[in-house]
Amino acid sequence: MANTSTHVAHDADHDHKPHGLKRWLFTTNHKDIGTMYLVFALLMFFVGGAMALVIRLELFSPGVQFVDPGFYNQMLTMHALIMIFGAVMPAFVGLANWMIPLQIGAPDMALPRMNNFSFWILPFAFTLLMATLFLPGGGPAGGWTMYPPLSLQGGDSFALMIFAIHLMGASSIMGAINVIVTIMNMRAPGMTLLKLPLFCWTWLITAYLLIAVMPVLAGAVTMLLTDHFLLTSFFNPAGGGDPVMFQHIFWFFGHPEVYILILPAFGIVSEIIPTFSRKPLFGYDAMVYATASIAFLSFVVWAHHMFTVGMPLAGQLFFMLSTMLIAVPTGVKVFNWTTTMWRGSLSFEPPMLFAIAFLFLFTIGGFSGLMLAIAPADFQYHDTYFVVAHFHYVLVPGAVFAIMAGVYYWLPKWTGHMYDMKLAKWHFWLSTISVNVLFFPQHFLGLAGMPRRIVDYNTQFTDWNVVSSIGGFVFGFSQLLFVWIIWKSARSGAKATAEVWDAQPSGLEWTVPSPAPYHTFDKAPEVR
Amino acid sequence: MATTHEVDPNRYYVPHSSPWPIFGSVALFVLAAGAALTLEQTTLGPYVLGLGFLLLFVLFFGWFRNVVDENQAGMYNAAVDRSFRMGMMWFIFSEVMFFAAFFGALFYARQFSLPWLSGEGAKAVTNVLLWPGFEAAWPSNGPADLGPRDDGSFETIPAFGLPAFNTLLLLTSGVTITIAHHALRAGKRAQLSLFLAATWILGFIFLGVQIYEYHYAYTDLGLTLGTGIYGSTFFMLTGFHGFHVMVGAIMLLVIWLRVVKGHFSPERHFAFEATAWYWHFVDVVWLILFVFVYWL
Numbered sequence: 012m013a014n015t016s017t018h019v020a021h022d023a024d025h026d027h028k029p030h031g032l033k034r035w036l037f038t039t040n041h042k043d044i045g046t047m048y049l050v051f052a053l054l055m056f057f058v059g060g061a062m063a064l065v066i067r068l069e070l071f072s073p074g075v076q077f078v079d080p081g082f083y084n085q086m087l088t089m090h091a092l093i094m095i096f097g098a099v100m101p102a103f104v105g106l107a108n109w110m111i112p113l114q115i116g117a118p119d120m121a122l123p124r125m126n127n128f129s130f131w132i133l134p135f136a137f138t139l140l141m142a143t144l145f146l147p148g149g150g151p152a153g154g155w156t157m158y159p160p161l162s163l164q165g166g167d168s169f170a171l172m173i174f175a176i177h178l179m180g181a182s183s184i185m186g187a188i189n190v191i192v193t194i195m196n197m198r199a200p201g202m203t204l205l206k207l208p209l210f211c212w213t214w215l216i217t218a219y220l221l222i223a224v225m226p227v228l229a230g231a232v233t234m235l236l237t238d239h240f241l242l243t244s245f246f247n248p249a250g251g252g253d254p255v256m257f258q259h260i261f262w263f264f265g266h267p268e269v270y271i272l273i274l275p276a277f278g279i280v281s282e283i284i285p286t287f288s289r290k291p292l293f294g295y296d297a298m299v300y301a302t303a304s305i306a307f308l309s310f311v312v313w314a315h316h317m318f319t320v321g322m323p324l325a326g327q328l329f330f331m332l333s334t335m336l337i338a339v340p341t342g343v344k345v346f347n348w349t350t351t352m353w354r355g356s357l358s359f360e361p362p363m364l365f366a367i368a369f370l371f372l373f374t375i376g377g378f379s380g381l382m383l384a385i386a387p388a389d390f391q392y393h394d395t396y397f398v399v400a401h402f403h404y405v406l407v408p409g410a411v412f413a414i415m416a417g418v419y420y421w422l423p424k425w426t427g428h429m430y431d432m433k434l435a436k437w438h439f440w441l442s443t444i445s446v447n448v449l450f451f452p453q454h455f456l457g458l459a460g461m462p463r464r465i466v467d468y469n470t471q472f473t474d475w476n477v478v479s480s481i482g483g484f485v486f487g488f489s490q491l492l493f494v495w496i497i498w499k500s501a502r503s504g505a506k507a508t509a510e511v512w513d514a515q516p517s518g519l520e521w522t523v524p525s526p527a528p529y530h531t532f533d534k535a536p537e538v539r
Numbered sequence: 540m541a542t543t544h545e546v547d548p549n550r551y552y553v554p555h556s557s558p559w560p561i562f563g564s565v566a567l568f569v570l571a572a573g574a575a576l577t578l579e580q581t582t583l584g585p586y587v588l589g590l591g592f593l594l595l596f597v598l599f600f601g602w603f604r605n606v607v608d609e610n611q612a613g614m615y616n617a618a619v620d621r622s623f624r625m626g627m628m629w630f631i632f633s634e635v636m637f638f639a640a641f642f643g644a645l646f647y648a649r650q651f652s653l654p655w656l657s658g659e660g661a662k663a664v665t666n667v668l669l670w671p672g673f674e675a676a677w678p679s680n681g682p683a684d685l686g687p688r689d690d691g692s693f694e695t696i697p698a699f700g701l702p703a704f705n706t707l708l709l710l711t712s713g714v715t716i717t718i719a720h721h722a723l724r725a726g727k728r729a730q731l732s733l734f735l736a737a738t739w740i741l742g743f744i745f746l747g748v749q750i751y752e753y754h755y756a757y758t759d760l761g762l763t764l765g766t767g768i769y770g771s772t773f774f775m776l777t778g779f780h781g782f783h784v785m786v787g788a789i790m791l792l793v794i795w796l797r798v799v800k801g802h803f804s805p806e807r808h809f810a811f812e813a814t815a816w817y818w819h820f821v822d823v824v825w826l827i828l829f830v831f832v833y834w835l
Binding site for chain 1: 621629
């Protein structure tokens with residue numbers, strides 16, 4: 012028995028790690044798993060991005076020229092599913108895996124084997140989902156929201172899509188349980204909850220949201236499945252059901268889901284802005300309470316996605332007002348970030364640039380969200396490109412920019428090398444300009460009445476679609492720079508110090524060397 | 540394997556590598572693909588599905604044996620124990636939310652869909668144009684009277700027959716597992732073993748009664764999955780509950796076997812408690828089911 016314990020001690024001392032494929036298949040190490048999540052998310056980002064480019068190519072001019080309408084519908088459905096469940100969510104989980112144990116001084120995630128399980132489910136789930144593209148009839152084409160009765164008319168892809176979503180849900184729930192248990196049980200002595208880094212806080216709250224709503228999505232798609240195959244009548248009025256019921260159940264999941272896609276982004280930005288402003292975060296406690304309030308409110312706003320479907324007036328009023336209420340805690344956050352920068356000694360390294368772009372552009376998405384929240388106005392905006400512009404503003408220069416900011420912030424900690432700052436700034440400016448060229452015109456298109464999810468459009472919409480498509484292609488290809496920068500940093504570059512940034516960032520992750528050793532905080536650090 | 544060593548209270552046990560997660564991912568993949576192929580009625584489907592279940596069984600057996608061995612070898616300190624507890628609690632919470640979706644569907648159908656189909660509120664036109672003459676009542680198989688019988692009729696299972704008996708079974712099993720828990724903490728192993736056995740036996744009897752009830756519903760009552768919204772909510776809610784009872788009863792059986800092998804101490808018995816929580820969760824879901832599905 013003495014054998015085993017010396018072996019363990021040896022492992023900890025000498026940064027020993029297994030080699031070859033087995034390391035990645037069998038790993039229980041939070042850093043390995045975080046890396047796999049991030050690489051997988053990047054891959055899916057390009058797969059989903061390629062689909063977006065198919066969409067933008069087709070919309071470059073009116074008429075149907077490059078793809079047939081059925082394939083177009085598959086592309087827009089798969090683009091959404093892949094970007095949400097394959098790119099943004101796994102990227103956040105990857106960051107959580109890498110950073111939460113480092114930020115709270117824990118030796119690893121609390122449940123390391125389950126951690127690897129929740130990762131490895133994903134490639135298999137997406138294999139199932141993407142395999143549908145090669146079936147007769149192609150992939151799911153009814154939109155990622157899967158509204159019945161349309162989605163029930165799906166072909167061979169239907170069952171595979173449902174089961175793929177079940178698997179993704181299982182993965183998310185396990186990941187969320189791991190985050191909660193890690194943060195609640197593994198904090199270094201002295202790290203009270205209100206000393207927790209904000210990235211951990213926002214992820215903790217996100218994890219609660221995930222556990223609460225992913226099972227609801229599982230239930231909703233299970234009802235679709237039984238309605239399709241086993242004769243149930245959940246969404247069939249002839250049997251006493253109602254297709255609108257699906258929308259209620261779906262959006263009870265769906266609205267917290269959009270906060271799942273943004274809360275960790277808030278956390279990342281809350282780490283970066285203080286560092287490069289060389290000031291502590293303004294209103295830390297308020298940030299925590301604002302995050303919790305947003306999460307709470309997210310459960311009582313879902314029907315604002317379905318104002319036009321028909322609901323009692325009282326329902327419309329309730330959901331309109333509760334939705335607008337979310338602007339309050341979100342405003343608290345935006346003002347706190349701004350106030351953190353106020354009279355700070357700012358410097359504009361790539362992570363800070365992305366964080367500032369996030370602050371401005373996410374706020375634009377927030378404001379268009381407020382416009383959409385107004386029920387009578389929403390009757391006009393519903394299912395137009397205005398909605399597309401809105402949620403892409405919060406997701407791309409919102410969530411995705413925050414992820415990129417996080418990667419640029421922590422990359423030297425992972426690889427041990429600084430990356431090419433100049434190239435990263437190129438990446439930033441190309442992305443930031445093109446993302447606005449891509450999505451801002453879609454506001455105009457939507458207000459002018461262009462419907463979303465349709466392969467063709469009236470010729471009056473041509474000009475702004477051309478602009479948007481040009482922006483789309485520039486944005487898409489600019490992301491190759493991101494891959495190149497990461498790749499180069501993984502191989503070579505100036506040696507990063509433990510602190511990485513001159514700005515002297517605070518947090519336990521900066522007390523370990525760069526690259527972070529395979530095992531960190533075997534002994535918990537003391538937090539004052 | 541099962542050598543004993545001292546628990547280091549300061550070292551959180553992190554396993555070094557494990558084949559089970561990737562094995563489990565493959566198992567779930569085969570299971571999902573098999574289920575899809577079966578539903579699409581391909582000849583290969585049931586075989587793939589069967590293989591999936593087999594792999595799943597191997598997964599649970601292998602992974603849990605691994606964990607039990609590590610536990611018996613004393614590799615888990617109090618912090619690891621706490622992680623397991625929190626993990627189990629949040630897992631049960633996720634299950635609660637899964638059932639919430641189906642209860643939500645039940646309440647929505649009763650409170651909104653059916654009244655609206657019969658023309659209540661602002662939906663009068665739906666009734667006049669699509670389903671003239673339909674009047675909402677519960678239980679309902681909808682305006683088209685869906686179901687296996689030609690005349691569209693069906694009967695329901697009265698609450699105060701078998702379902703009430705089943706309620707009694709589950710409540711009793713809740714008491715027996717609590718007695719078993721007290722016995723475990725007092726070190727009375729014989730009593731522990733006896734009451735734990737009673738618990739899983741009650742669980743399996745419950746399942747037997749449910750199977751009988753399903754058979755009766757299908758053959759004699761015209762009540763099937765296809766019997767409109769009543770059949771849908773009835774079978775999906777009781778079906779998923781029954782599935783959870785089965786899982787819970789298997790868990791009880793496994794920890795009973797572990798008790799017989801001499802596992803668990805009066806101080807440390809996480810697996811026992813986790814199973815007990817799960818069993819109580821299944822019990823509470825049943826009580827809600829009994830009230831809203833069978834009774835009211």
